[in-house]
Amino acid sequence: MQPSPACAELSAAARAAKQAFHTLASASSRQKNDFLSCLAERIARNRGSILAANAEDLAAARNKGTGEALLDRLSLDQKRLNAICESLRQIAELPDPVGEMDGFVTRPNGLQIGKMRVPLGVVGMIYEARPNVTVDAAALCLKSGNACILRGGSEALHSNTALAAHVRAALRDCGLPDSAVHFVASPDRDVVGAMLAAEGLIDVIIPRGGKSLVARVAAEAKVPVIKHLDGICHVYLDEFADAEKAVAIAFNAKTSRYGTCNTMETLLVHAARAAELLPPLAQRYRDKGVELRGCPNTRAVLPDIAPAAEADWETEYLAPILSVKVVDSFDEAVAHINRYGSRHTDSIVTENYTLARRFLREVDSASVMVNASTRFADGFEYGLGAEIGISTDKIHVRGPVGLHGLTTQKWVVLGDGQVRV
């Protein structure tokens, strides 16, 4: 079958990106940082034309009757452009992960063997409406020595095309190959399929967007994927919880934002503390408009709330709804989390040293916390300086993914003529 013109173009772009990746291997940190500063200046200088392009996208989206939430994700303004530029400057200031060497040992035969941190190669980003991802992804990939192929949502096409043109111009300005960042302008959906099948040309795919996009990418991809699926996060108020911390953390983890993946969706409470902790918490949730759904033992304490069904324990509400379960033991809490959670982020509130240590070890999640709100699980809060996504996979990288997650390590062997006997 003849590939579509868009797919043929993608294939050529991926080949050029691979070549650019090899060229980037000899680029200095300074050159890469110059590119980031130069891009920030370009965007600041060209706000007018970028916002005009964005206005075209917004107008088209409004004409199609697009909902407010998507329009908000799609829209750029002076403040958001400033944030994009500020983020570029911050990425420029981060240490360059490429070339870090560690773990060197000297073997009995005199070989020195260790590891060097290196880029992955060509990163494929598949994302939806947010135009800032175009700049963020290009910046993080470039800083970590990777080339990238960016495929954004068709609703942001004008905005992305304008931003991508500045990315490529900034690359040229700094003596770097502009094929290091390829933006897919075609709305042809076959291009996504071609990206997912581009083994040997694209080294990793990072989907960013709603669950259906991510699930489609994961199901179809032949190329390895770093992905984020659900965020079914738990807070467990242990038998030995400090009451004040327990209420503050359980309230914050649910209510500071509803739509984020690190929001708590199920609250677990030790039976010995349910009668004490649940009523004041229920009062605060009620005042905030959060609907509670409880297990029978929860409803024994809070008779007014709805019962939780089995499906509630495995639901990411992304809404002002919270399921609540009373557990008889620490072990039951951990078993519930490992069974129903999404291995994203889970927190215990306790003053008990041994149980805190056990929770950290036994809960199999990307982020495990003691006496802290699950809402802290993101790259900026963790001090990564930037985040290309959050991984709920176990392979390669877990949790917030910064520059290190875009790199891998190769072995370095330094000899003076050794041969194997």
Place this chain on the structure above:
Amino acid sequence: MQPSPACAELSAAARAAKQAFHTLASASSRQKNDFLSCLAERIARNRGSILAANAEDLAAARNKGTGEALLDRLSLDQKRLNAICESLRQIAELPDPVGEMDGFVTRPNGLQIGKMRVPLGVVGMIYEARPNVTVDAAALCLKSGNACILRGGSEALHSNTALAAHVRAALRDCGLPDSAVHFVASPDRDVVGAMLAAEGLIDVIIPRGGKSLVARVAAEAKVPVIKHLDGICHVYLDEFADAEKAVAIAFNAKTSRYGTCNTMETLLVHAARAAELLPPLAQRYRDKGVELRGCPNTRAVLPDIAPAAEADWETEYLAPILSVKVVDSFDEAVAHINRYGSRHTDSIVTENYTLARRFLREVDSASVMVNASTRFADGFEYGLGAEIGISTDKIHVRGPVGLHGLTTQKWVVLGDGQVRV
């Protein structure tokens, strides 16, 4: 469609293995090491019955007219059993990677954030004739806190069944759940398909065997795969090579063994040194019975050898054949390796400091070497103490995979009541 009984059994075993993995999370290093010692003792004590089982496999294979190479891989003897037991004792002595914590920083809000090394979960091994893989894989997975599902080749069924029974008995003897190691006894090929599709139950698949097995696994797997495809390794004799090291390394990298993945398949020689280095090397290869195939410039120096076709540069011979190419520059050598190599292991022979550093950085391979034979690329030579395979992937782990490659890192967040504002 009704799953076959073998697939239903696999699914139940994978569920039990996941449960066992959670139990292993609270096992101590001592318990895991006791299991390894106990297994070594059991195997030593039961040599007779293990060798009898192996004799059944060998007899059946001979009846089927199996070739000598496969018979050799299949066969066990006292020496090989001793090696298996010795390997178990060595794995017991390796440091436990699980629970290692590093990278802790204190954030402005007082949160302490770092990483803890943890097992991947349930590892699926799919392998061919070698029965020692059954013990090796179980030992490495257990030591690194993983449960595993082992699917060996049907030709080794009796041997593997005998060894797996000892693995499970040793687990029980040491108070560990025997469901942590499941050996698939059914020859039903659908079980392999079920393993590859067991998302959420099996966390990673490691195929070990011939290229067709690995390629099938990679093509079909929905579960992430750590795999080894080709070993097209290069030695580049640079303009500034020491002649003695050049000849010794190029000879050793090709001839110390022909069938191994870290054997050199293509020799690159700088044009300025071809007339000096190729004739003595060709003499040694000829004495050893190695067939040379050369580019036109190689044949200008060595007129008696066959011409190399384009296909030669991308062939893993695994045989006493070597392709030879004269290059005009360091850049041409690196470009050739990055284009035709399999990103496994490549070595430069040079006394030039700057070119050595550039080679390490610019060659995109799992192992990059200076003045050393490619044959050193394996877990034992690198000091890992053991090796579950060699990865030619870039994601997660590159090159020889030891205990660390069977683990990942989760984030640990230690607070004292922090909530996100």
